[in-house]
Amino acid sequence: MISPDHKKFLLGNYASPVLEIVRGEGTRLWDSEEREFLDFTSGIAVTNIGHCHPQWTEKVSRQAQSLVHCSNLYSIPEQVRLAKRLTTAIGPGKMLFCNSGAEANEGLIKFARLASENPNFQGKHKILVADNGFHGRTMGALSATASQKYRQGFEPLLDGFEFAPLNDLDSFDRKLDDETVAVLVESIQGEGGIHEADDPFLQGLEKLCRERKALLMFDEVQSGIGRTGDFLGYQKAGVCPDAVALAKGLGGGFPIGAFWISEQWGEVFKPGSHGTTFGGSPMACAAAHAVLDVIENEGLVLAAKENGLVLRDGLTRLTGLFPDLLEEVRGRGLMLAVAMKKDPAELIGSLRENGLLVVGAGGNSIRFLPPLNVRVNEIEQALKITEDVLSSLQSKQSK
Ligand SMILES: Cc1ncc(COP(=O)(O)O)c(C=O)c1O
Structure with missing residues (x-):
């Protein structure tokens, strides 16, 4: 009851x-x-x-007895080790830890804004996303979410998002113009009803992004951490993104989000440009290590x-x-x-x-x-x- x-x-x-x-x-x-x-x-x-x-419970319980939180005022060894572990799985680059999927996507949106200060990207501000996608409920992530059922009641949202149908490379080609700084897609749309981005589409998208100098960003919040049979869903297509958002499965139930930025862009975040009180706490990182240990060992x-x-x-x-x-x-x-x-x-x-x-x-x-x-x-x-x-x-x- x-x-x-x-x-x-x-x-x-x-x-x-x-x-x-x-x-x-x-x-x-x-x-x-x-x-x-x-x-x-x-x-x-x-x-x-x-x-x-049992291994997750043991590791999280042990961490709760030594240190739960200290903030990002200090270096957290478990966080550094987790960043190293994730960049090994994703590719050369750097991590920033947060608390949820929506926050990880907010990080990608802020990354796209910061990248537009680069001489090659100046004047660009638009982010192109797929129809029927879902990127979270915060105002930025919601602006990247096309479906009216989520947006209703919250407009006006952030400007500068454009939408095109998943797997329709011609539409993405038409909409990816001189003002587009980034493309953001899920490799498999989850909330939208499990629609896979097919390999030729993702490979075509990567080519378009390279030719037109736009960032390729993946929301792997739902499709990541082994769920699709690859560690990250886009890896099946053999493409190399500039940024990836993670959350959900990463903590195995303990809230943690993260985003990865490729090596080329590793310096765009500077002291003061972004932050969170809880992101990458010793507890959250211990939970994520336990998840990765079990995934590897089993x-x-x-x-x-x-x-x-x-x-x-x-x-x-x-x-x-x-x-x-x-x-x-x-x-x-x-x-x-x-x-x-x-x-x-x-x-x-x-x-x-x-x-x-x-x-x-x-x-x-x-x-x-x-x-x-x-x-x-x-x-x-x-x-x-x-x-x-x-x-x-x-x-x-x-x-
Ligand atoms: C692909 C994707 N991105 C972002 C989110 C938002 O994650 P959270 O609910 O942790 O903010 C979700 C949640 O379902 C999701 O499936």
């Missing part, structure tokens, strides 16, 4: 919840009535190593690819069995969605009643985002629940 205080004391910006979650372990969550759920949401692509992984990037194929095959089989309800499967690795032919709310609700948690996304789709270390028998269990629920929805529909 949800406490009446929920509605009384919390602002109404989220849909009314129907579950009260109190405990998690691996791919499982329990509510306050001790009901058990298979969690194929991972807290919206956050708990990539599962809930309360081979979870490869696991996401392999488990993703099992889940994808199963979901594809279901689209064949239920053609009146399901349209197609999209995505790769463990960033998958099934697009439905109708509003998915009823299916999401019935799956929940039957012990499987999934999360909706744009375009009538349902995201399946289990942790990267989900077991094959858990995938099979999730598919069985989905098949049974779809069968009963189908028979209800044909009555």
Whole structure:
């Protein structure tokens, strides 16, 4: 039962919840009535190593006993080591740590502004982003988000953002003009309904950016940290960006965001140009190290690819069995969605009643985002629940 205080004391910006979650372990969550759920949401692509992984819990608990916060007035060894580790995974460059995905994208927007002071980039100020993308709820990140459903009520937003359809290189070509300082895209649009930027599009975009002297920036907040079967989603296309935003899976549930800037631009941020009180705290960095340790030790990037194929095959089989309800499967690795032919709310609700948690996304789709270390028998269990629920929805529909 949800406490009446929920509605009384919390602002109404989220849909009314129907579950009260109190405990998690691996791919499982329990509510306050001790009901058990298979969690194929991972807290919206956050708990990539599962809930309360023992190594994560141990490292975070140990850090809580030595130092939690000291601010960026001082050098934080765990932060320096994390920056070194991430630049090794991304490419030569530098990091700045913050607290969320929206903040990481704010960092990219500020980077684009600072870069426009460079002689090659002078006079440029526009940022070109993809339609149907999602970059966060702060005013800058929201300005980079095209969908009216997020923008409504908050305009006027920041000037200087232009939009073009994902995978339509001609449109990006037409809009990327002398005033464009940067292009910002997700390698797989998450909130928009799991739409992949295809490799030729990303390679074409990189070429356009180099020719016209614009920055190539990726929002890897949802698609990063192994979720797609590559450490970062854009890496599959073999392109080299100028900036990358990270958050969600990086802390495994502890809030941390970060952005990476390529070596060429490593000096644009100067003392005073940006900052945050909490960003890159010893606690947040310890959590991120624990995530990266588990990903490395347990081979979870490869696991996401392999488990993703099992889940994808199963979901594809279901689209064949239920053609009146399901349209197609999209995505790769463990960033998958099934697009439905109708509003998915009823299916999401019935799956929940039957012990499987999934999360909706744009375009009538349902995201399946289990942790990267989900077991094959858990995938099979999730598919069985989905098949049974779809069968009963189908028979209800044909009555
Ligand atoms: C691609 C992408 N960018 C940015 C964000 C915003 O992240 P946060 O909610 O941590 O601010 C999200 C959140 O869903 C996202 O999916």
